Amino acid sequence: MKVRAVVAAGALVLAAPKSAVAVWGGTPDGDDHPSVGGMFYDFDGSGTISGDELGCSGSYAGTHGDHDVFLTAGHCLPPPEFDIPPEALNVSFDPDLRDGVASPIQAQDYHVMPGFGHDRGDLKDLGVLLLPPGSVDAAFDSPPPVQLPPEGHLDDLKRDGELKFRTVEVVGYGVTPVWEGAGPTTFEYDGIRQAGTSIITGLRPANVLYNQNPNGIGTGSGVCFGDSGSPQLDVETLTVMSVTSGGNRHCNAHNYNYRVDTPTAREFLGQFIALP
Structure with missing residues (x-):
């Protein structure tokens, strides 16, 4: 599945700032960072998620309330006027998508940071996908969630x-x-x-x-x-x-x-x- 193309898949072109930016010059991650995943959208409407339908990357931030939380950028998520339902967005933590996307998890909701894109000095470029509770642990063998730092x-x-x-x-x-x-x-x-x-x-x-x-x-x-x-x-x-x-x-x-x-x-x- 090696193609020469700009992967402008879905979320990258929905509301991107100057440039929505894979890790180049690195090495295959394998199981070293199991809490880092991809966000996918069924662009061709086939009902099956493929590795070519990657929109953005993100990370598992644990369970909070009634949802598992996937942290990503605000510009990765559809703007309200697109009227895209949450279940159209999927998350997987499969480290190798060449043979398909393992265990995609449908989102139940998503939220973009209020004020996103209104101020070039502060794009407010954060977003979250809310997944079914326990879905990440069940599908991907309990990856450790990423942690936020203290204020300041x-x-x-x-x-x-x-x-x-x-x-x-x-x-x-x-x-x-x-x-x-x-x-x-x-x-x-x-x-x-x-x-x-x-x-x-x-x-x-x-x-x-x-x-x-x-x-x-x-x-x-x-x-x-x-x-x-x-x-x-x-x-x-x-x-x-x-x-x-x-x-x-x-x-x-x-x-x-x-x-x-x-x-x-x-x-x-x-x-x-x-x-x-």
Whole structure:
């Protein structure tokens, strides 16, 4: 299932900001990050979910109230005017989609952070899918949920001199950019969950900046189309530093990802995810 194409599948084109951005330069993740999954939409109306119907990536954030919660980016979810029912969206944590999508779980509801896209300085780019309670544990052998950081965690790290050039783990299902040769950048998609690393280079009120240039201080890996909604994890932890939001259209420059530790983000997420 290796195709040269921009995977603009569904959610990536519904309401994307400058660039909705797979982990390129990484390695197949296997079972290393079982809480990172993909979000799918039955675009061809066949009733069967295939790996080519990936919309975005995201992460399992545990059970809260009457639902399992899948954390992703706001621009991954349909705007109200599209009138797309929740059951049209599916989640799977299958690390290899080449032979089909294992155990897709239908969403029961979804929510986009209020005010999404109204302010370029703060896109409010978070969203959640609500799944049947216990469905993730039953289908995928109880993956450990990701964790939110305390309020102001990144500000504290910056104040203490521990944020800039900090390495994080990036995990997702997106495409790999191909820069070689004449003409525009092309993209390859194989449906395998990939993992790599990236480096924090700056902090803004709503976003974290990452260097994903393949040269210089870059780690040789980064995120691209299809990784939107995936978490950036503090190394060897399940703590989400940010959620993939956007970058340049070649996936080879600075990437800006949405913070989950601000009061605004926590006000939204606290309705669905336990806050530390």
